[in-house]
Amino acid sequence: MNGITSKPVLLLVLDGIRPDVLRAAIKEGDAPALGFLAERGEAVWDAVSVFPSITPAATAAIATGAAPAESGILGHAWYDREEERVVVYGAMRDTVISTGPIKVFHNNVWRMNRDDLHAETLFETLDERGIDGACVNFPVRRGPHEHPVRLRSVKRVADRGVLLGTSVGGPKEYFMGDLFYSRDTGLHGRTGAGGIRRSVGINDAYAAGVGAMLLREKAAPLTLVYFFKGDSIAHHKGLAAQQEYVATLDGYVAAMFEVAGGPERALEEYAVLALSDHGHTPLLPNRHRYVRLRRILGEGTEVGSRARFEPGVKILAVPNGRSAFLYLADGVNCEKVIANALSRRGVDLAAWSQGGWGVVRRLGRELRFRPGWGSLDASGRAWELEGDLRAVEIEVEDGEVRYGEYPDALERLWGCLRSPRSGDVVLSATPGYTFGELSQTFHEQSDHGSLHASDSNVFVLASGVAAPRRITDVTPTLLAHFGAGGLPVIAEDRVS
Numbered sequence: 332m333n334g335i336t337s338k339p340v341l342l343l344v345l346d347g348i349r350p351d352v353l354r355a356a357i358k359e360g361d362a363p364a365l366g367f368l369a370e371r372g373e374a375v376w377d378a379v380s381v382f383p384s385i386t387p388a389a390t391a392a393i394a395t396g397a398a399p400a401e402s403g404i405l406g407h408a409w410y411d412r413e414e415e416r417v418v419v420y421g422a423m424r425d426t427v428i429s430t431g432p433i434k435v436f437h438n439n440v441w442r443m444n445r446d447d448l449h450a451e452t453l454f455e456t457l458d459e460r461g462i463d464g465a466c467v468n469f470p471v472r473r474g475p476h477e478h479p480v481r482l483r484s485v486k487r488v489a490d491r492g493v494l495l496g497t498s499v500g501g502p503k504e505y506f507m508g509d510l511f512y513s514r515d516t517g518l519h520g521r522t523g524a525g526g527i528r529r530s531v532g533i534n535d536a537y538a539a540g541v542g543a544m545l546l547r548e549k550a551a552p553l554t555l556v557y558f559f560k561g562d563s564i565a566h567h568k569g570l571a572a573q574q575e576y577v578a579t580l581d582g583y584v585a586a587m588f589e590v591a592g593g594p595e596r597a598l599e600e601y602a603v604l605a606l607s608d609h610g611h612t613p614l615l616p617n618r619h620r621y622v623r624l625r626r627i628l629g630e631g632t633e634v635g636s637r638a639r640f641e642p643g644v645k646i647l648a649v650p651n652g653r654s655a656f657l658y659l660a661d662g663v664n665c666e667k668v669i670a671n672a673l674s675r676r677g678v679d680l681a682a683w684s685q686g687g688w689g690v691v692r693r694l695g696r697e698l699r700f701r702p703g704w705g706s707l708d709a710s711g712r713a714w715e716l717e718g719d720l721r722a723v724e725i726e727v728e729d730g731e732v733r734y735g736e737y738p739d740a741l742e743r744l745w746g747c748l749r750s751p752r753s754g755d756v757v758l759s760a761t762p763g764y765t766f767g768e769l770s771q772t773f774h775e776q777s778d779h780g781s782l783h784a785s786d787s788n789v790f791v792l793a794s795g796v797a798a799p800r801r802i803t804d805v806t807p808t809l810l811a812h813f814g815a816g817g818l819p820v821i822a823e824d825r826v827s
């Protein structure tokens with residue numbers, strides 16, 4: 332099979348929609364299009380995200396096939412030890428304001444893709460094989476085609492050359508609201524899709540409109556359309572509100588299927604993959620839901636977008652929702668910091684790397700692990716395990732690793748801890764709790780980021796391709812579909 336004979340692919344990423352929420356919506360008849368896809372294709376309700384289970388890390392994993400440590404995109408924010416500053420890709424409004432909107436915008440739109448992303452994207456690999464991609468609103472979209480900034484107010488800043496570039500590299504067709512569009516779709520500007528609160532056109536109605544246009548035109552073999560509102564609805568209003576919104580999302584999917592000739596025809600013509608990037612965990616109703624890293628870690632701890640190591644600073648803590656990265660100054664006793672953190676309410680587990688091993692500790696139980704010779708996980712990777720398996724509820728039966736409340740824990744911890752960007756210690760929060768944001772604010776209803784199943788399990792609906800079990804399997808699955816081989820395609824090219 333090659334790019335010409337493979338079915339075109341429609342890849343839909345529905346940010347933060349929990350598998351049980353989608354399932355309930357389907358069951359209640361509120362999501363007929365996604366229900367049709369689930370019924371006709373393959374439905375996996377316990378696929379897994381990466382750790383931290385947070386949007387920049389997860390979307391990078393989807394678009395590259397690389398775990399956070401390899402992609403270089405670890406979370407919403409991390410501390411760059413070389414540049415001696417916290418890098419923020421954007422999150423809650425308060426964080427964006429305290430960091431500086433233009434800086435966050437620069438980090439999110441330019442720096443993340445151009446500088447920080449170390450892995451090749453699906454768009455880049457396919458483009459090398461002559462297979463065009465189209466991308467709507469998805470944050471990780473690096474590719475070889477230049478797209479100029481279209482929005483005048485941004486263009487003015489960009490032209491002054493302070494922080495923003497005048498263009499970005501993306502796939503052949505790239506659309507992000509009024510900011511970037513390969514061509515005019517009639518959905519831009521003040522009269523464009525999304526109504527009054529249209530956030531410069533970067534909204535789900537716009538994504539659906541452009542998605543439908545791309546399908547109508549059969550514009551590209553790979554079309555990636557990203558819907559993100561379901562995540563913010565869960566953060567602010569909770570999971571019941573998210574379920575209501577699934578009906579709206581389903582309408583968008585139905586509209587896209589319609590331009591492809593109706594649901595039956597759409598699945599004949601296209602391979603369709605719909606998935607979420609991470610889950611969500613409801614937070615406790617009182618203020619106790621917020622675990623204040625500055626308070627629990629004690630004097631000498633700094634939290635904030637301007638935090639850096641200076642005299643008197645022993646710990647830089649970078650919260651990422653229900654996970655947190657801790658960076659320690661030279662000479663700080665790591666064991667003491669870990670023991671203290673783990674004694675606090677809301678801190679579920681701590682993980683770190685030590686002498687080539689990953690280490691995770693919870694409830695006084697410690698497990699050391701590394702890939703090598705030993706028990707096999709579901710993907711066939713062998714793990715060498717030392718210590719107490721109950722630290723992350725692992726059972727080994729007949730030489731096989733079985734997971735409990737921490738799905739795919741070994742692979743996911745390993746995929747985070749190997750990067751210096753994740754700090755010296757990574758914390759994961761107990762269900763109900765959050766470490767909040769750099770601005771020391773926190774979400775109202777629900778949050779994510781942890782190693783726990785509630786944040787980690789995602790749904791995958793697939794037709795025309797095998798359903799990936801991990802979000803890092805999406806890119807290899809699609810490369811195989813297009814006959815572009817598994818990763819790494821570049822290495823193969825160099826050999827031949």
Ligand SMILES: [Zn+2]
Binds near residue numbers: 386
């Ligand atoms: Zn979120």
